Amino acid sequence: MEHYNVLFLCTGNSARSILAEAIMNHKGRPNFTACSAGSHPSGAVRPEAIAQLERAQLPTGGLRSKSWDEFAQPGAPRLDFVFTVCDHAASEVCPLWPGQPMTAHWGVADPAAVRGSASEIERVYRDAFATLDRRIGLFLSLPLADIDELAIKKEIDKIGKVTTDPTAIGPATIGRPAIGHPTIGHPTTGQTTIGRE
Numbered sequence: 001m002e003h004y005n006v007l008f009l010c011t012g013n014s015a016r017s018i019l020a021e022a023i024m025n026h027k028g029r030p031n032f033t034a035c036s037a038g039s040h041p042s043g044a045v046r047p048e049a050i051a052q053l054e055r056a057q058l059p060t061g062g063l064r065s066k067s068w069d070e071f072a073q074p075g076a077p078r079l080d081f082v083f084t085v086c087d088h089a090a091s092e093v094c095p096l097w098p099g100q101p102m103t104a105h106w107g108v109a110d111p112a113a114v115r116g117s118a119s120e121i122e123r124v125y126r127d128a129f130a131t132l133d134r135r136i137g138l139f140l141s142l143p144l145a146d147i148d149e150l151a152i153k154k155e156i157d158k159i160g161k162v163t164t165d166p167t168a169i170g171p172a173t174i175g176r177p178a179i180g181h182p183t184i185g186h187p188t189t190g191q192t193t194i195g196r197e
Helices: 016-027 047-055 068-072 087-091 118-140 149-159
Strands: 004-010 032-038 081-084 102-105
Touching (some): 004 068, 047 118, 118 149
Parallel strands (some): 081 102
C-alpha cells in the first residue's frame, strides 16, 4: 500500500488540528503520516486538547503549534492531502504545498472559543474529537489506490459534512458510514457541517 502525508490546518494550531494530527497518526499508521499547522499559530497547544488526547489514550509527545510555512519550504514532506478544520483557515490563501495535494474543508467548531464550566469545556473538546475521529475513520476506509482523483475529491468533500451530532444526521445513520462509495456505504441526506465560526 502507498504511503500518504496528510496536513491538518487551522488558524492557531492549538486544538482542532492538533487533535486531528494525533488521531490520524494513531489510526492511520503505518500508511499515513499526519502533521498539523496554523496560518497564525498560537505557539502553544491547548492543555484541554492534550487532556482529551490523554483521555482517549493517544500519544501526545511531539505535538506543537507551528506555522504552515514550515510545510511550504524546500525539503518539506510531499503532501498528499490537506484538510482545513476551521473556517478562517479555509478562507485564507494557502502557501504552495509540495506535491499538489488534494484539499477539503472539514470544519469543526472551535473548542478553544468556548467559555464555561470545566465539564462544559471538556464536553466541547470531546465533541470535536469525536467528529474528527469519525471523519478520519471514514477517510481511512476509502480505497484510495482503487478510485480516481475525481472520486477521491468527491468523497473527501462528503466526509467534511459528516458529524457525530445525532440531531444532524438522524439515528438511522449513526455508527455507519455516510459516504457514497459502494464498498463503504450509501449516501445519506440531511447532513450538515457543524460549527461554523
